[in-house]
Amino acid sequence: MKMKKIFLTSAVALALLSSCNNDYDGQDIAGTKLAVSASIDQVNTRLSDSGSEWTEGDAIGVSDNLSNPNLNIKYVAGSAMGDFTSTTGIYILGNEEVTYTAYYPYAGNEGASAGELQFKIVDESGKYAGHNAVDFMYATGTATRSNPKVAFVFKHQMSKVSLNITDSNAPATKAETPVSYTLQGVIIDGTFNTGTGEITPGSTKGNVKVDAVLGTASSIILPPVAAGNAAEPIQLVIEVGDKIYAGSLTPALDASQEYKYSVDLSKTESGENLQIDSPTIDGWTPNDEGNIDVEEEVNYNPTLEVGDFLCKDGTTIDKDYDLVQLDETVKASIIGVVYYVGNPQPSVLYEYEDAVDALKRDYPLCTKGLAVAISNAQEAADRFATAKYNYSDWFKAEGNQVAESYIGSALNLTSVFDHILGYNNTRVMELAVADVNDNTLTGAENFMSILTQYRENNVVAGTSVWYLPSYAELKLMQDNYAVVSASMAKVGASLPQYTEFASANNEAFYWSSDLRGNSYNWVSPLADVPEDTNLFVGRTSSSLKGYFRFTLAF
Template structure:
């Protein structure tokens, strides 16, 4: 009898503990848990193709009465850097997020000059992800396959990619082009961390020169912007300058480098002649890809 009595007593205490846990879950603050994907990607790293996360990446989150709260990627998930976002009631809360985290938040200045290129200006934005005390996982992912919304991170800048090839009469063979200069674009502007919008503030176009360091591929992150004239490209190879004019974008909007789109130009250096190949598609949302040959 004593054994049975103690067994029932233990069971009663266990049930009481479970009930208390449920009450805390429903009535007390519950920490939000954030998951995030970049459009058309899985999550492990923001690499040069712009498709993945890496540990150490920091995003800023706004929602549920919190503004610009930093979360950092650790061991494959985003965790609070200092302040934790909690759900304090049963109402559904909506969140926005951006990358990379800016301590001041709001509208921040952006330069896409040669010395600023890299993940620091690869701005991403996600919106509309929801959560509550019963469903504390806030998922910045694409849910359209399940009939939901696309809440994943999208690139808010534009990308121009170059592949340089040796054509008729030229051989690189360890002596690749040294650099290239791209003209016709504006490189100063802003990014709004609250809305994900960008704007160009520079009054006039200015050239940007990128060193290749032996590589035959390169990319330039730029502010989304319209162009009224064709872009001039000069490639320095073997002490000579090869110059051409790049065709302007035709999609998704004519004469416009659009947010989230990559534009790939395959450049072939020739002693004579110009060839144009079929476009390629990049890991960002595909924009134009153009193949251009440069005649000396």
């Protein structure tokens, strides 16, 4: 499916104010008038389902971040090309860069923040209020006195549900047949923060009715689901003449996303439940900017969850997606399963300085979560090291500036450490082994060769490199075991639990990257063990074997 991503780039010409002097830092200097242009970063406009331009007279509110701020200055579109002018205007003084915010549609009075706008998506009769009333948009931009052009790129803050109701058995002459549909039990109110762009859904549920035409797509803009909550199913009732159809929709209702449903009434008898397929999900506000007439990739995963699949190209697939429908190339690219959702960087999760956060330092954009490989790094159990592997002295060595730039919590003698530090620990191991000046290190050739080979054979785009998880990360896999293992099974993989760990001479477990002193590693069987069971084994003992199951941040 080809989709055009339209970006309006015209800007109003620069206007200099030569006759107005403003007092700044004790000197009279000329102010420069802010020149405003605006585009809508979107596939479909807020004005209609087919248009792509502003309408002359559309108004936005612009504010700046100065100590004596310009607040809610009204700028009006002079044409469909996105050039905006103001009767009041904003003037830039000084040489500092100024940050501006803008929102749509304009409300309130100039000179006073519009604050939070309350809204309802229905009118008094219960019908949809229309896109113009509830399509809230927000943008930020910067300008300076020497370059006073601010080009806002507005993003939709609400969610959108579109329906194309057809009847393939209906004759062509009935293509213009009126049809109405009602979404039942949706949130119909909320607030829009004009200063931050944030939408806060209300608590009032109701019904929204829309009049449409058979065979022509129409849409409703709804409040997005609040962070941390899951969208509830929406009941759909369709009326065509004296016939009534019913079913349910399950859009995720993420901000800036459009959920497109096609409903063919010929497949259902009046009074029966509609059979409604999963929606096509488009970036109503695409994340990639500047591309024109590009083919949109299929979005297999609108909302990231534990159990979702990670592919070699860095994309994810929903854990509940029917993998049979996938192209074989896409299916074959699945390389990991998500076991943690959220920013995994230690300085974000714990009280660490950014300077020692190796993951944030090396991969600052890997903030979505963690994924575990769908297979072990080696077929047979193996020892952690072929010879003595001791970097605790190296790590603690006074004046070791390299080691001091990492979080030094990989060594814990008394209990397993509960911090996500796998990448940090693995990097310290690599650095310690590479430190040829330290005579106490005789290498860990077995582990390092396995790690290096696995990284070379399993490259993933847009993620960190593979690393050995910490015990806390293995514990996350254990806590989410039912979901993670179910996803593994869907791609013919497995993540065995070793419930016999306590009685099997410690030969069934996964190595962690947390060390217990110079000679032992903390390990995990991914299963509960008796309270008095030691969760550590000697790294160099030939009788103690474990598996390497690598993980990565993305």
